[in-house]
Amino acid sequence: MKRQRKSGRTSKRSQLLAAAIAAGLALGAKAALGQTSDQSELSDLKAQINALQSKVNDLEAKQEQTASQNLAATREVIEDADHESQLFPPGALLSTYDPNVGFVIRSPDGLFSFHPGILFDFRELTTYRQETPPPVGTTDTAKTGEDTESGFDVSRMRLTFDGSYGKGLTYFVQFQDDQGTTFNLYDAYATLRLGDSPFAVRFGQFKDPLYHERMMSEVNLMAVDRTELESFFGGGQTSRVQGVDLIYSQDRLRTNLAIHDGYNSINTKFFDTGSTSASPAAAAGISGTTGAPPDFGTTGRVEYALIGQPTKTFNPFTEYDGGFTALGDTQDILVAGAGADYTQAGASYALFHTVDVQYDSTCGLSLYGAYLGSYRHLDTAGGSAPITYVAGSYYDPGFVAQAGYLLTPKIEPFVRYDYTYLQGGSTTGLNDQAVQEVTAGVNYYLYKQHAKFTLDGVWLPDGAPVDNDAFGILQDSGHNEYILRFQFQLAI
Numbered sequence: 503m504k505r506q507r508k509s510g511r512t513s514k515r516s517q518l519l520a521a522a523i524a525a526g527l528a529l530g531a532k533a534a535l536g537q538t539s540d541q542s543e544l545s546d547l548k549a550q551i552n553a554l555q556s557k558v559n560d561l562e563a564k565q566e567q568t569a570s571q572n573l574a575a576t577r578e579v580i581e582d583a584d585h586e587s588q589l590f591p592p593g594a595l596l597s598t599y600d601p602n603v604g605f606v607i608r609s610p611d612g613l614f615s616f617h618p619g620i621l622f623d624f625r626e627l628t629t630y631r632q633e634t635p636p637p638v639g640t641t642d643t644a645k646t647g648e649d650t651e652s653g654f655d656v657s658r659m660r661l662t663f664d665g666s667y668g669k670g671l672t673y674f675v676q677f678q679d680d681q682g683t684t685f686n687l688y689d690a691y692a693t694l695r696l697g698d699s700p701f702a703v704r705f706g707q708f709k710d711p712l713y714h715e716r717m718m719s720e721v722n723l724m725a726v727d728r729t730e731l732e733s734f735f736g737g738g739q740t741s742r743v744q745g746v747d748l749i750y751s752q753d754r755l756r757t758n759l760a761i762h763d764g765y766n767s768i769n770t771k772f773f774d775t776g777s778t779s780a781s782p783a784a785a786a787g788i789s790g791t792t793g794a795p796p797d798f799g800t801t802g803r804v805e806y807a808l809i810g811q812p813t814k815t816f817n818p819f820t821e822y823d824g825g826f827t828a829l830g831d832t833q834d835i836l837v838a839g840a841g842a843d844y845t846q847a848g849a850s851y852a853l854f855h856t857v858d859v860q861y862d863s864t865c866g867l868s869l870y871g872a873y874l875g876s877y878r879h880l881d882t883a884g885g886s887a888p889i890t891y892v893a894g895s896y897y898d899p900g901f902v903a904q905a906g907y908l909l910t911p912k913i914e915p916f917v918r919y920d921y922t923y924l925q926g927g928s929t930t931g932l933n934d935q936a937v938q939e940v941t942a943g944v945n946y947y948l949y950k951q952h953a954k955f956t957l958d959g960v961w962l963p964d965g966a967p968v969d970n971d972a973f974g975i976l977q978d979s980g981h982n983e984y985i986l987r988f989q990f991q992l993a994i
Contacts, residue, residue, distance in 0.1 A: 764796020
């Protein structure tokens with residue numbers, strides 16, 4: 503039908519054009535033969551020709567307008583089909599690279615962002631034990647006497663997702679497939695800023711906001727790994743809790759107040775399951791133990807920036823959270839913190855507590871010190887060989903001191919010492935109640951903390967009461983142990 507109408511319009515226009523041409527020819531012929539003396543007749547012919555030409559022009563204009571409208575409608579249909587076939591409309595999401603974060607997908611208005619990340623730690627570990635006693639119970643090696651173990655492992659393999667959704671809502675999810683563990687969930691939480699106030703609420707599964715060394719990301723550690731002291735009281739993955747955390751951050755002050763299911767409530771159900779690895783005694787960090795699971799827990803922490811001037815573009819806590827190193831610092835900072843966690847399990851309970859201080863200087867010097875303590879009231883005995891727990895009340899103290907200095911923007915040597923005392927009578931199977939760890943090493947930064955090499959050496963004058971193979975430490979209580987560790991880290 504459209505083609506017929508178009509053909510009809512074309513035919514009519516042709517007829518009019520032919521008539522105009524004929525009239526023009528007739529007028530020309532009359533003029534040539536001298537038959538145009540009658541001026542009125544000549545004027546009539548000219549008027550007819552002009553009228554015909556006007557109709558032709560009108561038809562051409564209407565045809566061009568119709569063709570333009572048809573073309574615009576066709577384009578609109580095609581564009582609408584393209585729009586409907588896309589997951590996100592054009593311009594709805596932008597993919598960018600942030601040198602401080604990595605690859606980020608975000609909306610133009612900034613209300614939505616999505617950042618996928620990975621953490622890959624590859625290590626070479628060599629451990630020499632001076633005099634290994636006969637193994638008691640479960641241990642990673644069944645060697646006695648002098649022993650050297652050496653090899654490679656992927657100590658950490660993490661997959662993370664973080665970003666924002668809407669105004670004031672952020673999220674973080676982390677999965678792990680570390681050496682010696684099965685793939686599982688570590689972190690899954692969201693943080694909601696309460697309007698323009700200094701308050702925010704975090705809910706989900708997250709690190710217990712207690713020890714600064716544990717709360718710091720593995721990406722930003724100074725040495726290859728955390729201290730033995732923190733592993734006793736923090737316990738790796740056992741530091742995760744499920745609950746709600748009220749956060750206050752304003753100027754120089756930041757606080758946390760969390761209510762949770764108790765220490766080591768990672769990936770647990772809402773009701774008590776009778777787990778054999780979740781009692782306060784287990785949370786003391788020596789070994790798994792029998793006993794009741796936690797009933798509840800609560801954690802409080804306060805931090806204050808003594809040095810470091812908050813501005814619109816600078817926050818002392820950003821540097822404080824960003825690592826023990828002074829790499830990239832734009833101001834000197836001095837932050838002091840303190841915290842405590844109380845976890846109850848039946849008639850047993852534990853009170854973990856800490857005070858710490860960190861100083862970073864723009865000249866490259868970084869200092870960190872912390873005191874950690876654990877008060878345990880164990881209503882029943884428990885544990886598994888080689889470490890078993892005796893009922894009673896016990897107090898275990900410890901401390902760490904660390905220093906690093908940036909010789910260049912890429913080279914940073916460091917030293918660290920930590921000490922843990924396990925109170926006599928609380929445990930059996932220990933040849934020495936003290937655990938000392940002396941660490942010295944150097945970092946070489948390829949691209950800040952995102953890609954770096956770390957080489958360090960560890961000396962345990964009193965050995966270790968249990969295996970901590972991710973650290974390169976094997977059970978050898980009461981004897982010298984030496985570890986050499988080399989790590990490549992990639993964090994995207």
